[in-house]
Amino acid sequence: MITTLKKTRRHFLSSVLAGCAWLAVGNAWAQEDPVRIGFAISKTGPFAAAAQEQIAVYELWKDEIKARGGLNVAGAKRPVEFVEYDNQSKLDQSTRLYEKLITDDKVDLLLAPWGTPFQIALAPVVEKYKFPVVGNTAASVAVRQVQPGYIWFPTSAIPDKMAGELVKMMQQNNVKSAAILSNVLPFTKELKNFLEPELKKAGIEVKYSTEYPPSIKDMTSIVTQIRDAQPDAVLALSYPSDSILYEKQAHEIGIKAPFQFIAVGPSTHAYRQAVGAAANGTVTMGHWSPKREEWPNAKKFNDAFVERYKHEPDYLNASLTYLSLEILEQAVAKAGLDKEKLREVISTETFSTINGNIKFDGVQNTITPVAFLQIQDGSLELVWPDSLATSSWKPKTQ
Amino acid sequence: MGVLDVLFSGQLLFAALLTGALYAIVAVGLNMVYGTMRLLNVAHGDLVMIGAYGAYWFFTGFGLSPLAAAPVVAVGCALLGLVLYRLLFAQLLRTTGNPVQLEARSLLLFFGLSMVIQNIMATLETATPRAYQYLEVVYRVGGLAMTGNRLAALLVALAVCIAVALFLRFSVFGLALRGVIERPDAARIVGVNVERVHWVSVVLGFGVAGVAGVLVSMMEQFSPFIGFPFTIAAFIVIILAGLGNIAGGLIAGLLLGAIEVYGVALTSPNWRSVLLYGIFVFVLIVLPKGIFARRGRA
Numbered sequence: 001m002i003t004t005l006k007k008t009r010r011h012f013l014s015s016v017l018a019g020c021a022w023l024a025v026g027n028a029w030a031q032e033d034p035v036r037i038g039f040a041i042s043k044t045g046p047f048a049a050a051a052q053e054q055i056a057v058y059e060l061w062k063d064e065i066k067a068r069g070g071l072n073v074a075g076a077k078r079p080v081e082f083v084e085y086d087n088q089s090k091l092d093q094s095t096r097l098y099e100k101l102i103t104d105d106k107v108d109l110l111l112a113p114w115g116t117p118f119q120i121a122l123a124p125v126v127e128k129y130k131f132p133v134v135g136n137t138a139a140s141v142a143v144r145q146v147q148p149g150y151i152w153f154p155t156s157a158i159p160d161k162m163a164g165e166l167v168k169m170m171q172q173n174n175v176k177s178a179a180i181l182s183n184v185l186p187f188t189k190e191l192k193n194f195l196e197p198e199l200k201k202a203g204i205e206v207k208y209s210t211e212y213p214p215s216i217k218d219m220t221s222i223v224t225q226i227r228d229a230q231p232d233a234v235l236a237l238s239y240p241s242d243s244i245l246y247e248k249q250a251h252e253i254g255i256k257a258p259f260q261f262i263a264v265g266p267s268t269h270a271y272r273q274a275v276g277a278a279a280n281g282t283v284t285m286g287h288w289s290p291k292r293e294e295w296p297n298a299k300k301f302n303d304a305f306v307e308r309y310k311h312e313p314d315y316l317n318a319s320l321t322y323l324s325l326e327i328l329e330q331a332v333a334k335a336g337l338d339k340e341k342l343r344e345v346i347s348t349e350t351f352s353t354i355n356g357n358i359k360f361d362g363v364q365n366t367i368t369p370v371a372f373l374q375i376q377d378g379s380l381e382l383v384w385p386d387s388l389a390t391s392s393w394k395p396k397t398q
Numbered sequence: 399m400g401v402l403d404v405l406f407s408g409q410l411l412f413a414a415l416l417t418g419a420l421y422a423i424v425a426v427g428l429n430m431v432y433g434t435m436r437l438l439n440v441a442h443g444d445l446v447m448i449g450a451y452g453a454y455w456f457f458t459g460f461g462l463s464p465l466a467a468a469p470v471v472a473v474g475c476a477l478l479g480l481v482l483y484r485l486l487f488a489q490l491l492r493t494t495g496n497p498v499q500l501e502a503r504s505l506l507l508f509f510g511l512s513m514v515i516q517n518i519m520a521t522l523e524t525a526t527p528r529a530y531q532y533l534e535v536v537y538r539v540g541g542l543a544m545t546g547n548r549l550a551a552l553l554v555a556l557a558v559c560i561a562v563a564l565f566l567r568f569s570v571f572g573l574a575l576r577g578v579i580e581r582p583d584a585a586r587i588v589g590v591n592v593e594r595v596h597w598v599s600v601v602l603g604f605g606v607a608g609v610a611g612v613l614v615s616m617m618e619q620f621s622p623f624i625g626f627p628f629t630i631a632a633f634i635v636i637i638l639a640g641l642g643n644i645a646g647g648l649i650a651g652l653l654l655g656a657i658e659v660y661g662v663a664l665t666s667p668n669w670r671s672v673l674l675y676g677i678f679v680f681v682l683i684v685l686p687k688g689i690f691a692r693r694g695r696a
Contacts, residue, residue, distance in 0.1 A: 044517065048525035049621040056526075184668065212667030215627065220413035221404070221663035240527065244619050252536050252545045253409065274529030274619050 034081035038107035040097035045089025051114035053314040057321040074336030102129045108337045116140045126150040132343040136324035137317045148362040156368040157285045163194035165370040169384045178233040179208040179226040188237035207231045223249045233259035240265035251278035258395035269311040279375045281396025287371035288319035288355045289382045291390040298354040323353035404663045408542035418655020419555035422648045423610045425635035427603030433579040433642030434599040437504040441512035443625025449611020450620040468612045475608030479600040519622035529619040551613040563645040579642030634678045640688025
């Protein structure tokens with residue numbers, strides 16, 4: 001009898017313990033249920049090189065979330081899990097993969113692909129499924145044609161506004177004449193189309209203007225003609241590889257223009273590594289700097305990036321990517337994962353980011369001004385507008 | 399620029415020679431592999447990419463100058479060629495008799511190989527563009543300015559192309575190689591060890607592509623996905639020169655460089671592709687065996 005009682009008690013205790021264990025594990029599983037965040041990006045193909053900084057920032061942010069104990073989803077901390085695909089640098093593949101992420105993988109949140117055409121192509125997809133996504137590395141007047149609602153573009157480096165500001169900056173620095181060389185790809189061509197009338201309006205003489213294909217391998221004839229034209233400014237509306245080609249050949253052939261603007265590339269570490277001291281004095285697009293102390297976490301983000309990847313982040317694309325994640329994070333903290341609530345919060349709230357406050361009107365950021373960076377002694381400095389400047393513009397001497 | 403300014407510009411001449419010499423050195427390896435075995439090596443540009451990374455690793459890891467690293471990189475690429483020959487190409491050559499079928503199968507094989515090489519490099523190095531600075535000093539002679547690395551690249555590319563052309567012109571192996579290119583069956587009948595010619599061609603071809611990559615890395619930014627334009631340029635050069643014509647390849651490369659640099663200077667940069675591919679299509683239609691093909695040659 002006693003033995004039976006003991007056995008029953010032991011059985012009861014073990015059952016209770018097992019039950020407790022099951023509850024504990026079950027509860028832990030419930031807590032550990034990750035927020036699934038999906039994106040498709042150019043991991044291979046012609047845009048893979050350009051997309052690297054964006055991928056690097058996504059990874060950095062994911063680990064930061066982990067270190068902070070999870071993503072704050074309306075007050076509850078939850079781990080995050082990436083569902084990521086390679087779009088092979090193909091637009092149709094990108095939109096297909098985002099449809100898959102939404103309908104098949106059923107992710108909770110989306111991150112943007114790399115680049116203007118990919119983000120514009122994503123707009124109808126997120127509109128169709130009512131799935132909000134914060135854009136980042138997209139810059140074109142075409143973004144304004146995107147129906148406002150489920151996608152937002154935080155950059156201020158939009159060609160029409162940038163053209164006006166660049167010309168103002170040139171006027172302030174006594175530029176009377178300019179030479180333009182422009183890659184025929186959409187962004188740089190768009191910039192050229194807005195720059196030419198602005199230059200004319202400002203009375204800046206265009207002494208030389210040419211376009212070239214992305215496949216260009218030698219710029220000797222272009223650079224020689226620019227040297228002979230002796231303009232005060234050179235506006236190289238170029239992409240990273242041809243930006244380097246221009247800068248190296250301009251250094252070799254001896255372009256003396258004190259104002260030299262190179263559109264895409266100089267904001268990256270890889271550019272400064274490739275060109276070295278010859279890059280000093282070059283002005284480029286970009287509206288972020290870790291030196292602006294009033295921008296929360298700007299330096300912290302820079303330091304974390306440098307520690308992890310052993311080089312400085314791209315002042316344009318990396319900072320845009322990180323701030324898009326900050327916007328998403330703050331919106332999720334407030335609205336949770338409900339898509340409509342998220343859309344409402346992103347559309348109406350003001351967000352504190354590494355680039356200062358950001359607020360959207362329609363698809364565009366209404367706070368961040370157009371700004372320009374200059375490479376000075378191997379480092380990037382904000383030189384325009386005065387309200388953001390971390391240093392004053394210096395004439396290029398090399 | 400006026401026509402006379404263009405024609406008498408030392409700067410344009412330097413640019414044309416450099417562009418042409420790079421085209422020529424990239425094409426040498428492809429010419430040997432395609433010429434001797436009819437293997438459509440569309441991964442050739444990826445070997446150039448491997449060479450670029452090889453130089454970068456030696457430069458950043460050991461502080462070794464790219465010019466000093468070039469022979470080591472060449473040996474590395476040559477060994478890769480040997481391994482691939484033993485594992486893949488020899489098997490393909492043994493099992494495929496028909497040249498047309500061989501070209502089709504090799505196209506698929508090399509396409510796959512190209513994907514694998516690119517993705518291995520992207521895994522090892524990420525797709526982040528790499529670059530380093532070497533010999534950035536600018537030499538000025540009269541009105542001519544030459545950056546040290548571009549001058550060095552020109553001299554090395556010309557030297558390698560001439561050395562390979564002379565070796566194949568005057569050595570017994572060169573005679574055998576030309577025999578295999580022109581009449582593979584006849585070469586076998588007269589006692590040429592065709593298999594040996596095959597693997598030596600792969601080893602030499604891959605090694606020279608590695609050196610081309612070293613030279614490119616001294617001047618340009620590179621990533622795992624830079625190879626394809628080099629492959630296309632190399633195919634244009636060997637079709638201009640005629641299959642297996644290594645000396646002709648050097649001249650065709652220089653000609654292509656001249657067309658690109660002078661053509662752009664006389665027209666517009668936007669005409670670059672029209673000029674290059676226009677010449678390519680013209681030669682394919684009018685001189686399908688290349689501009690240096692001997693009359694009566696097969």
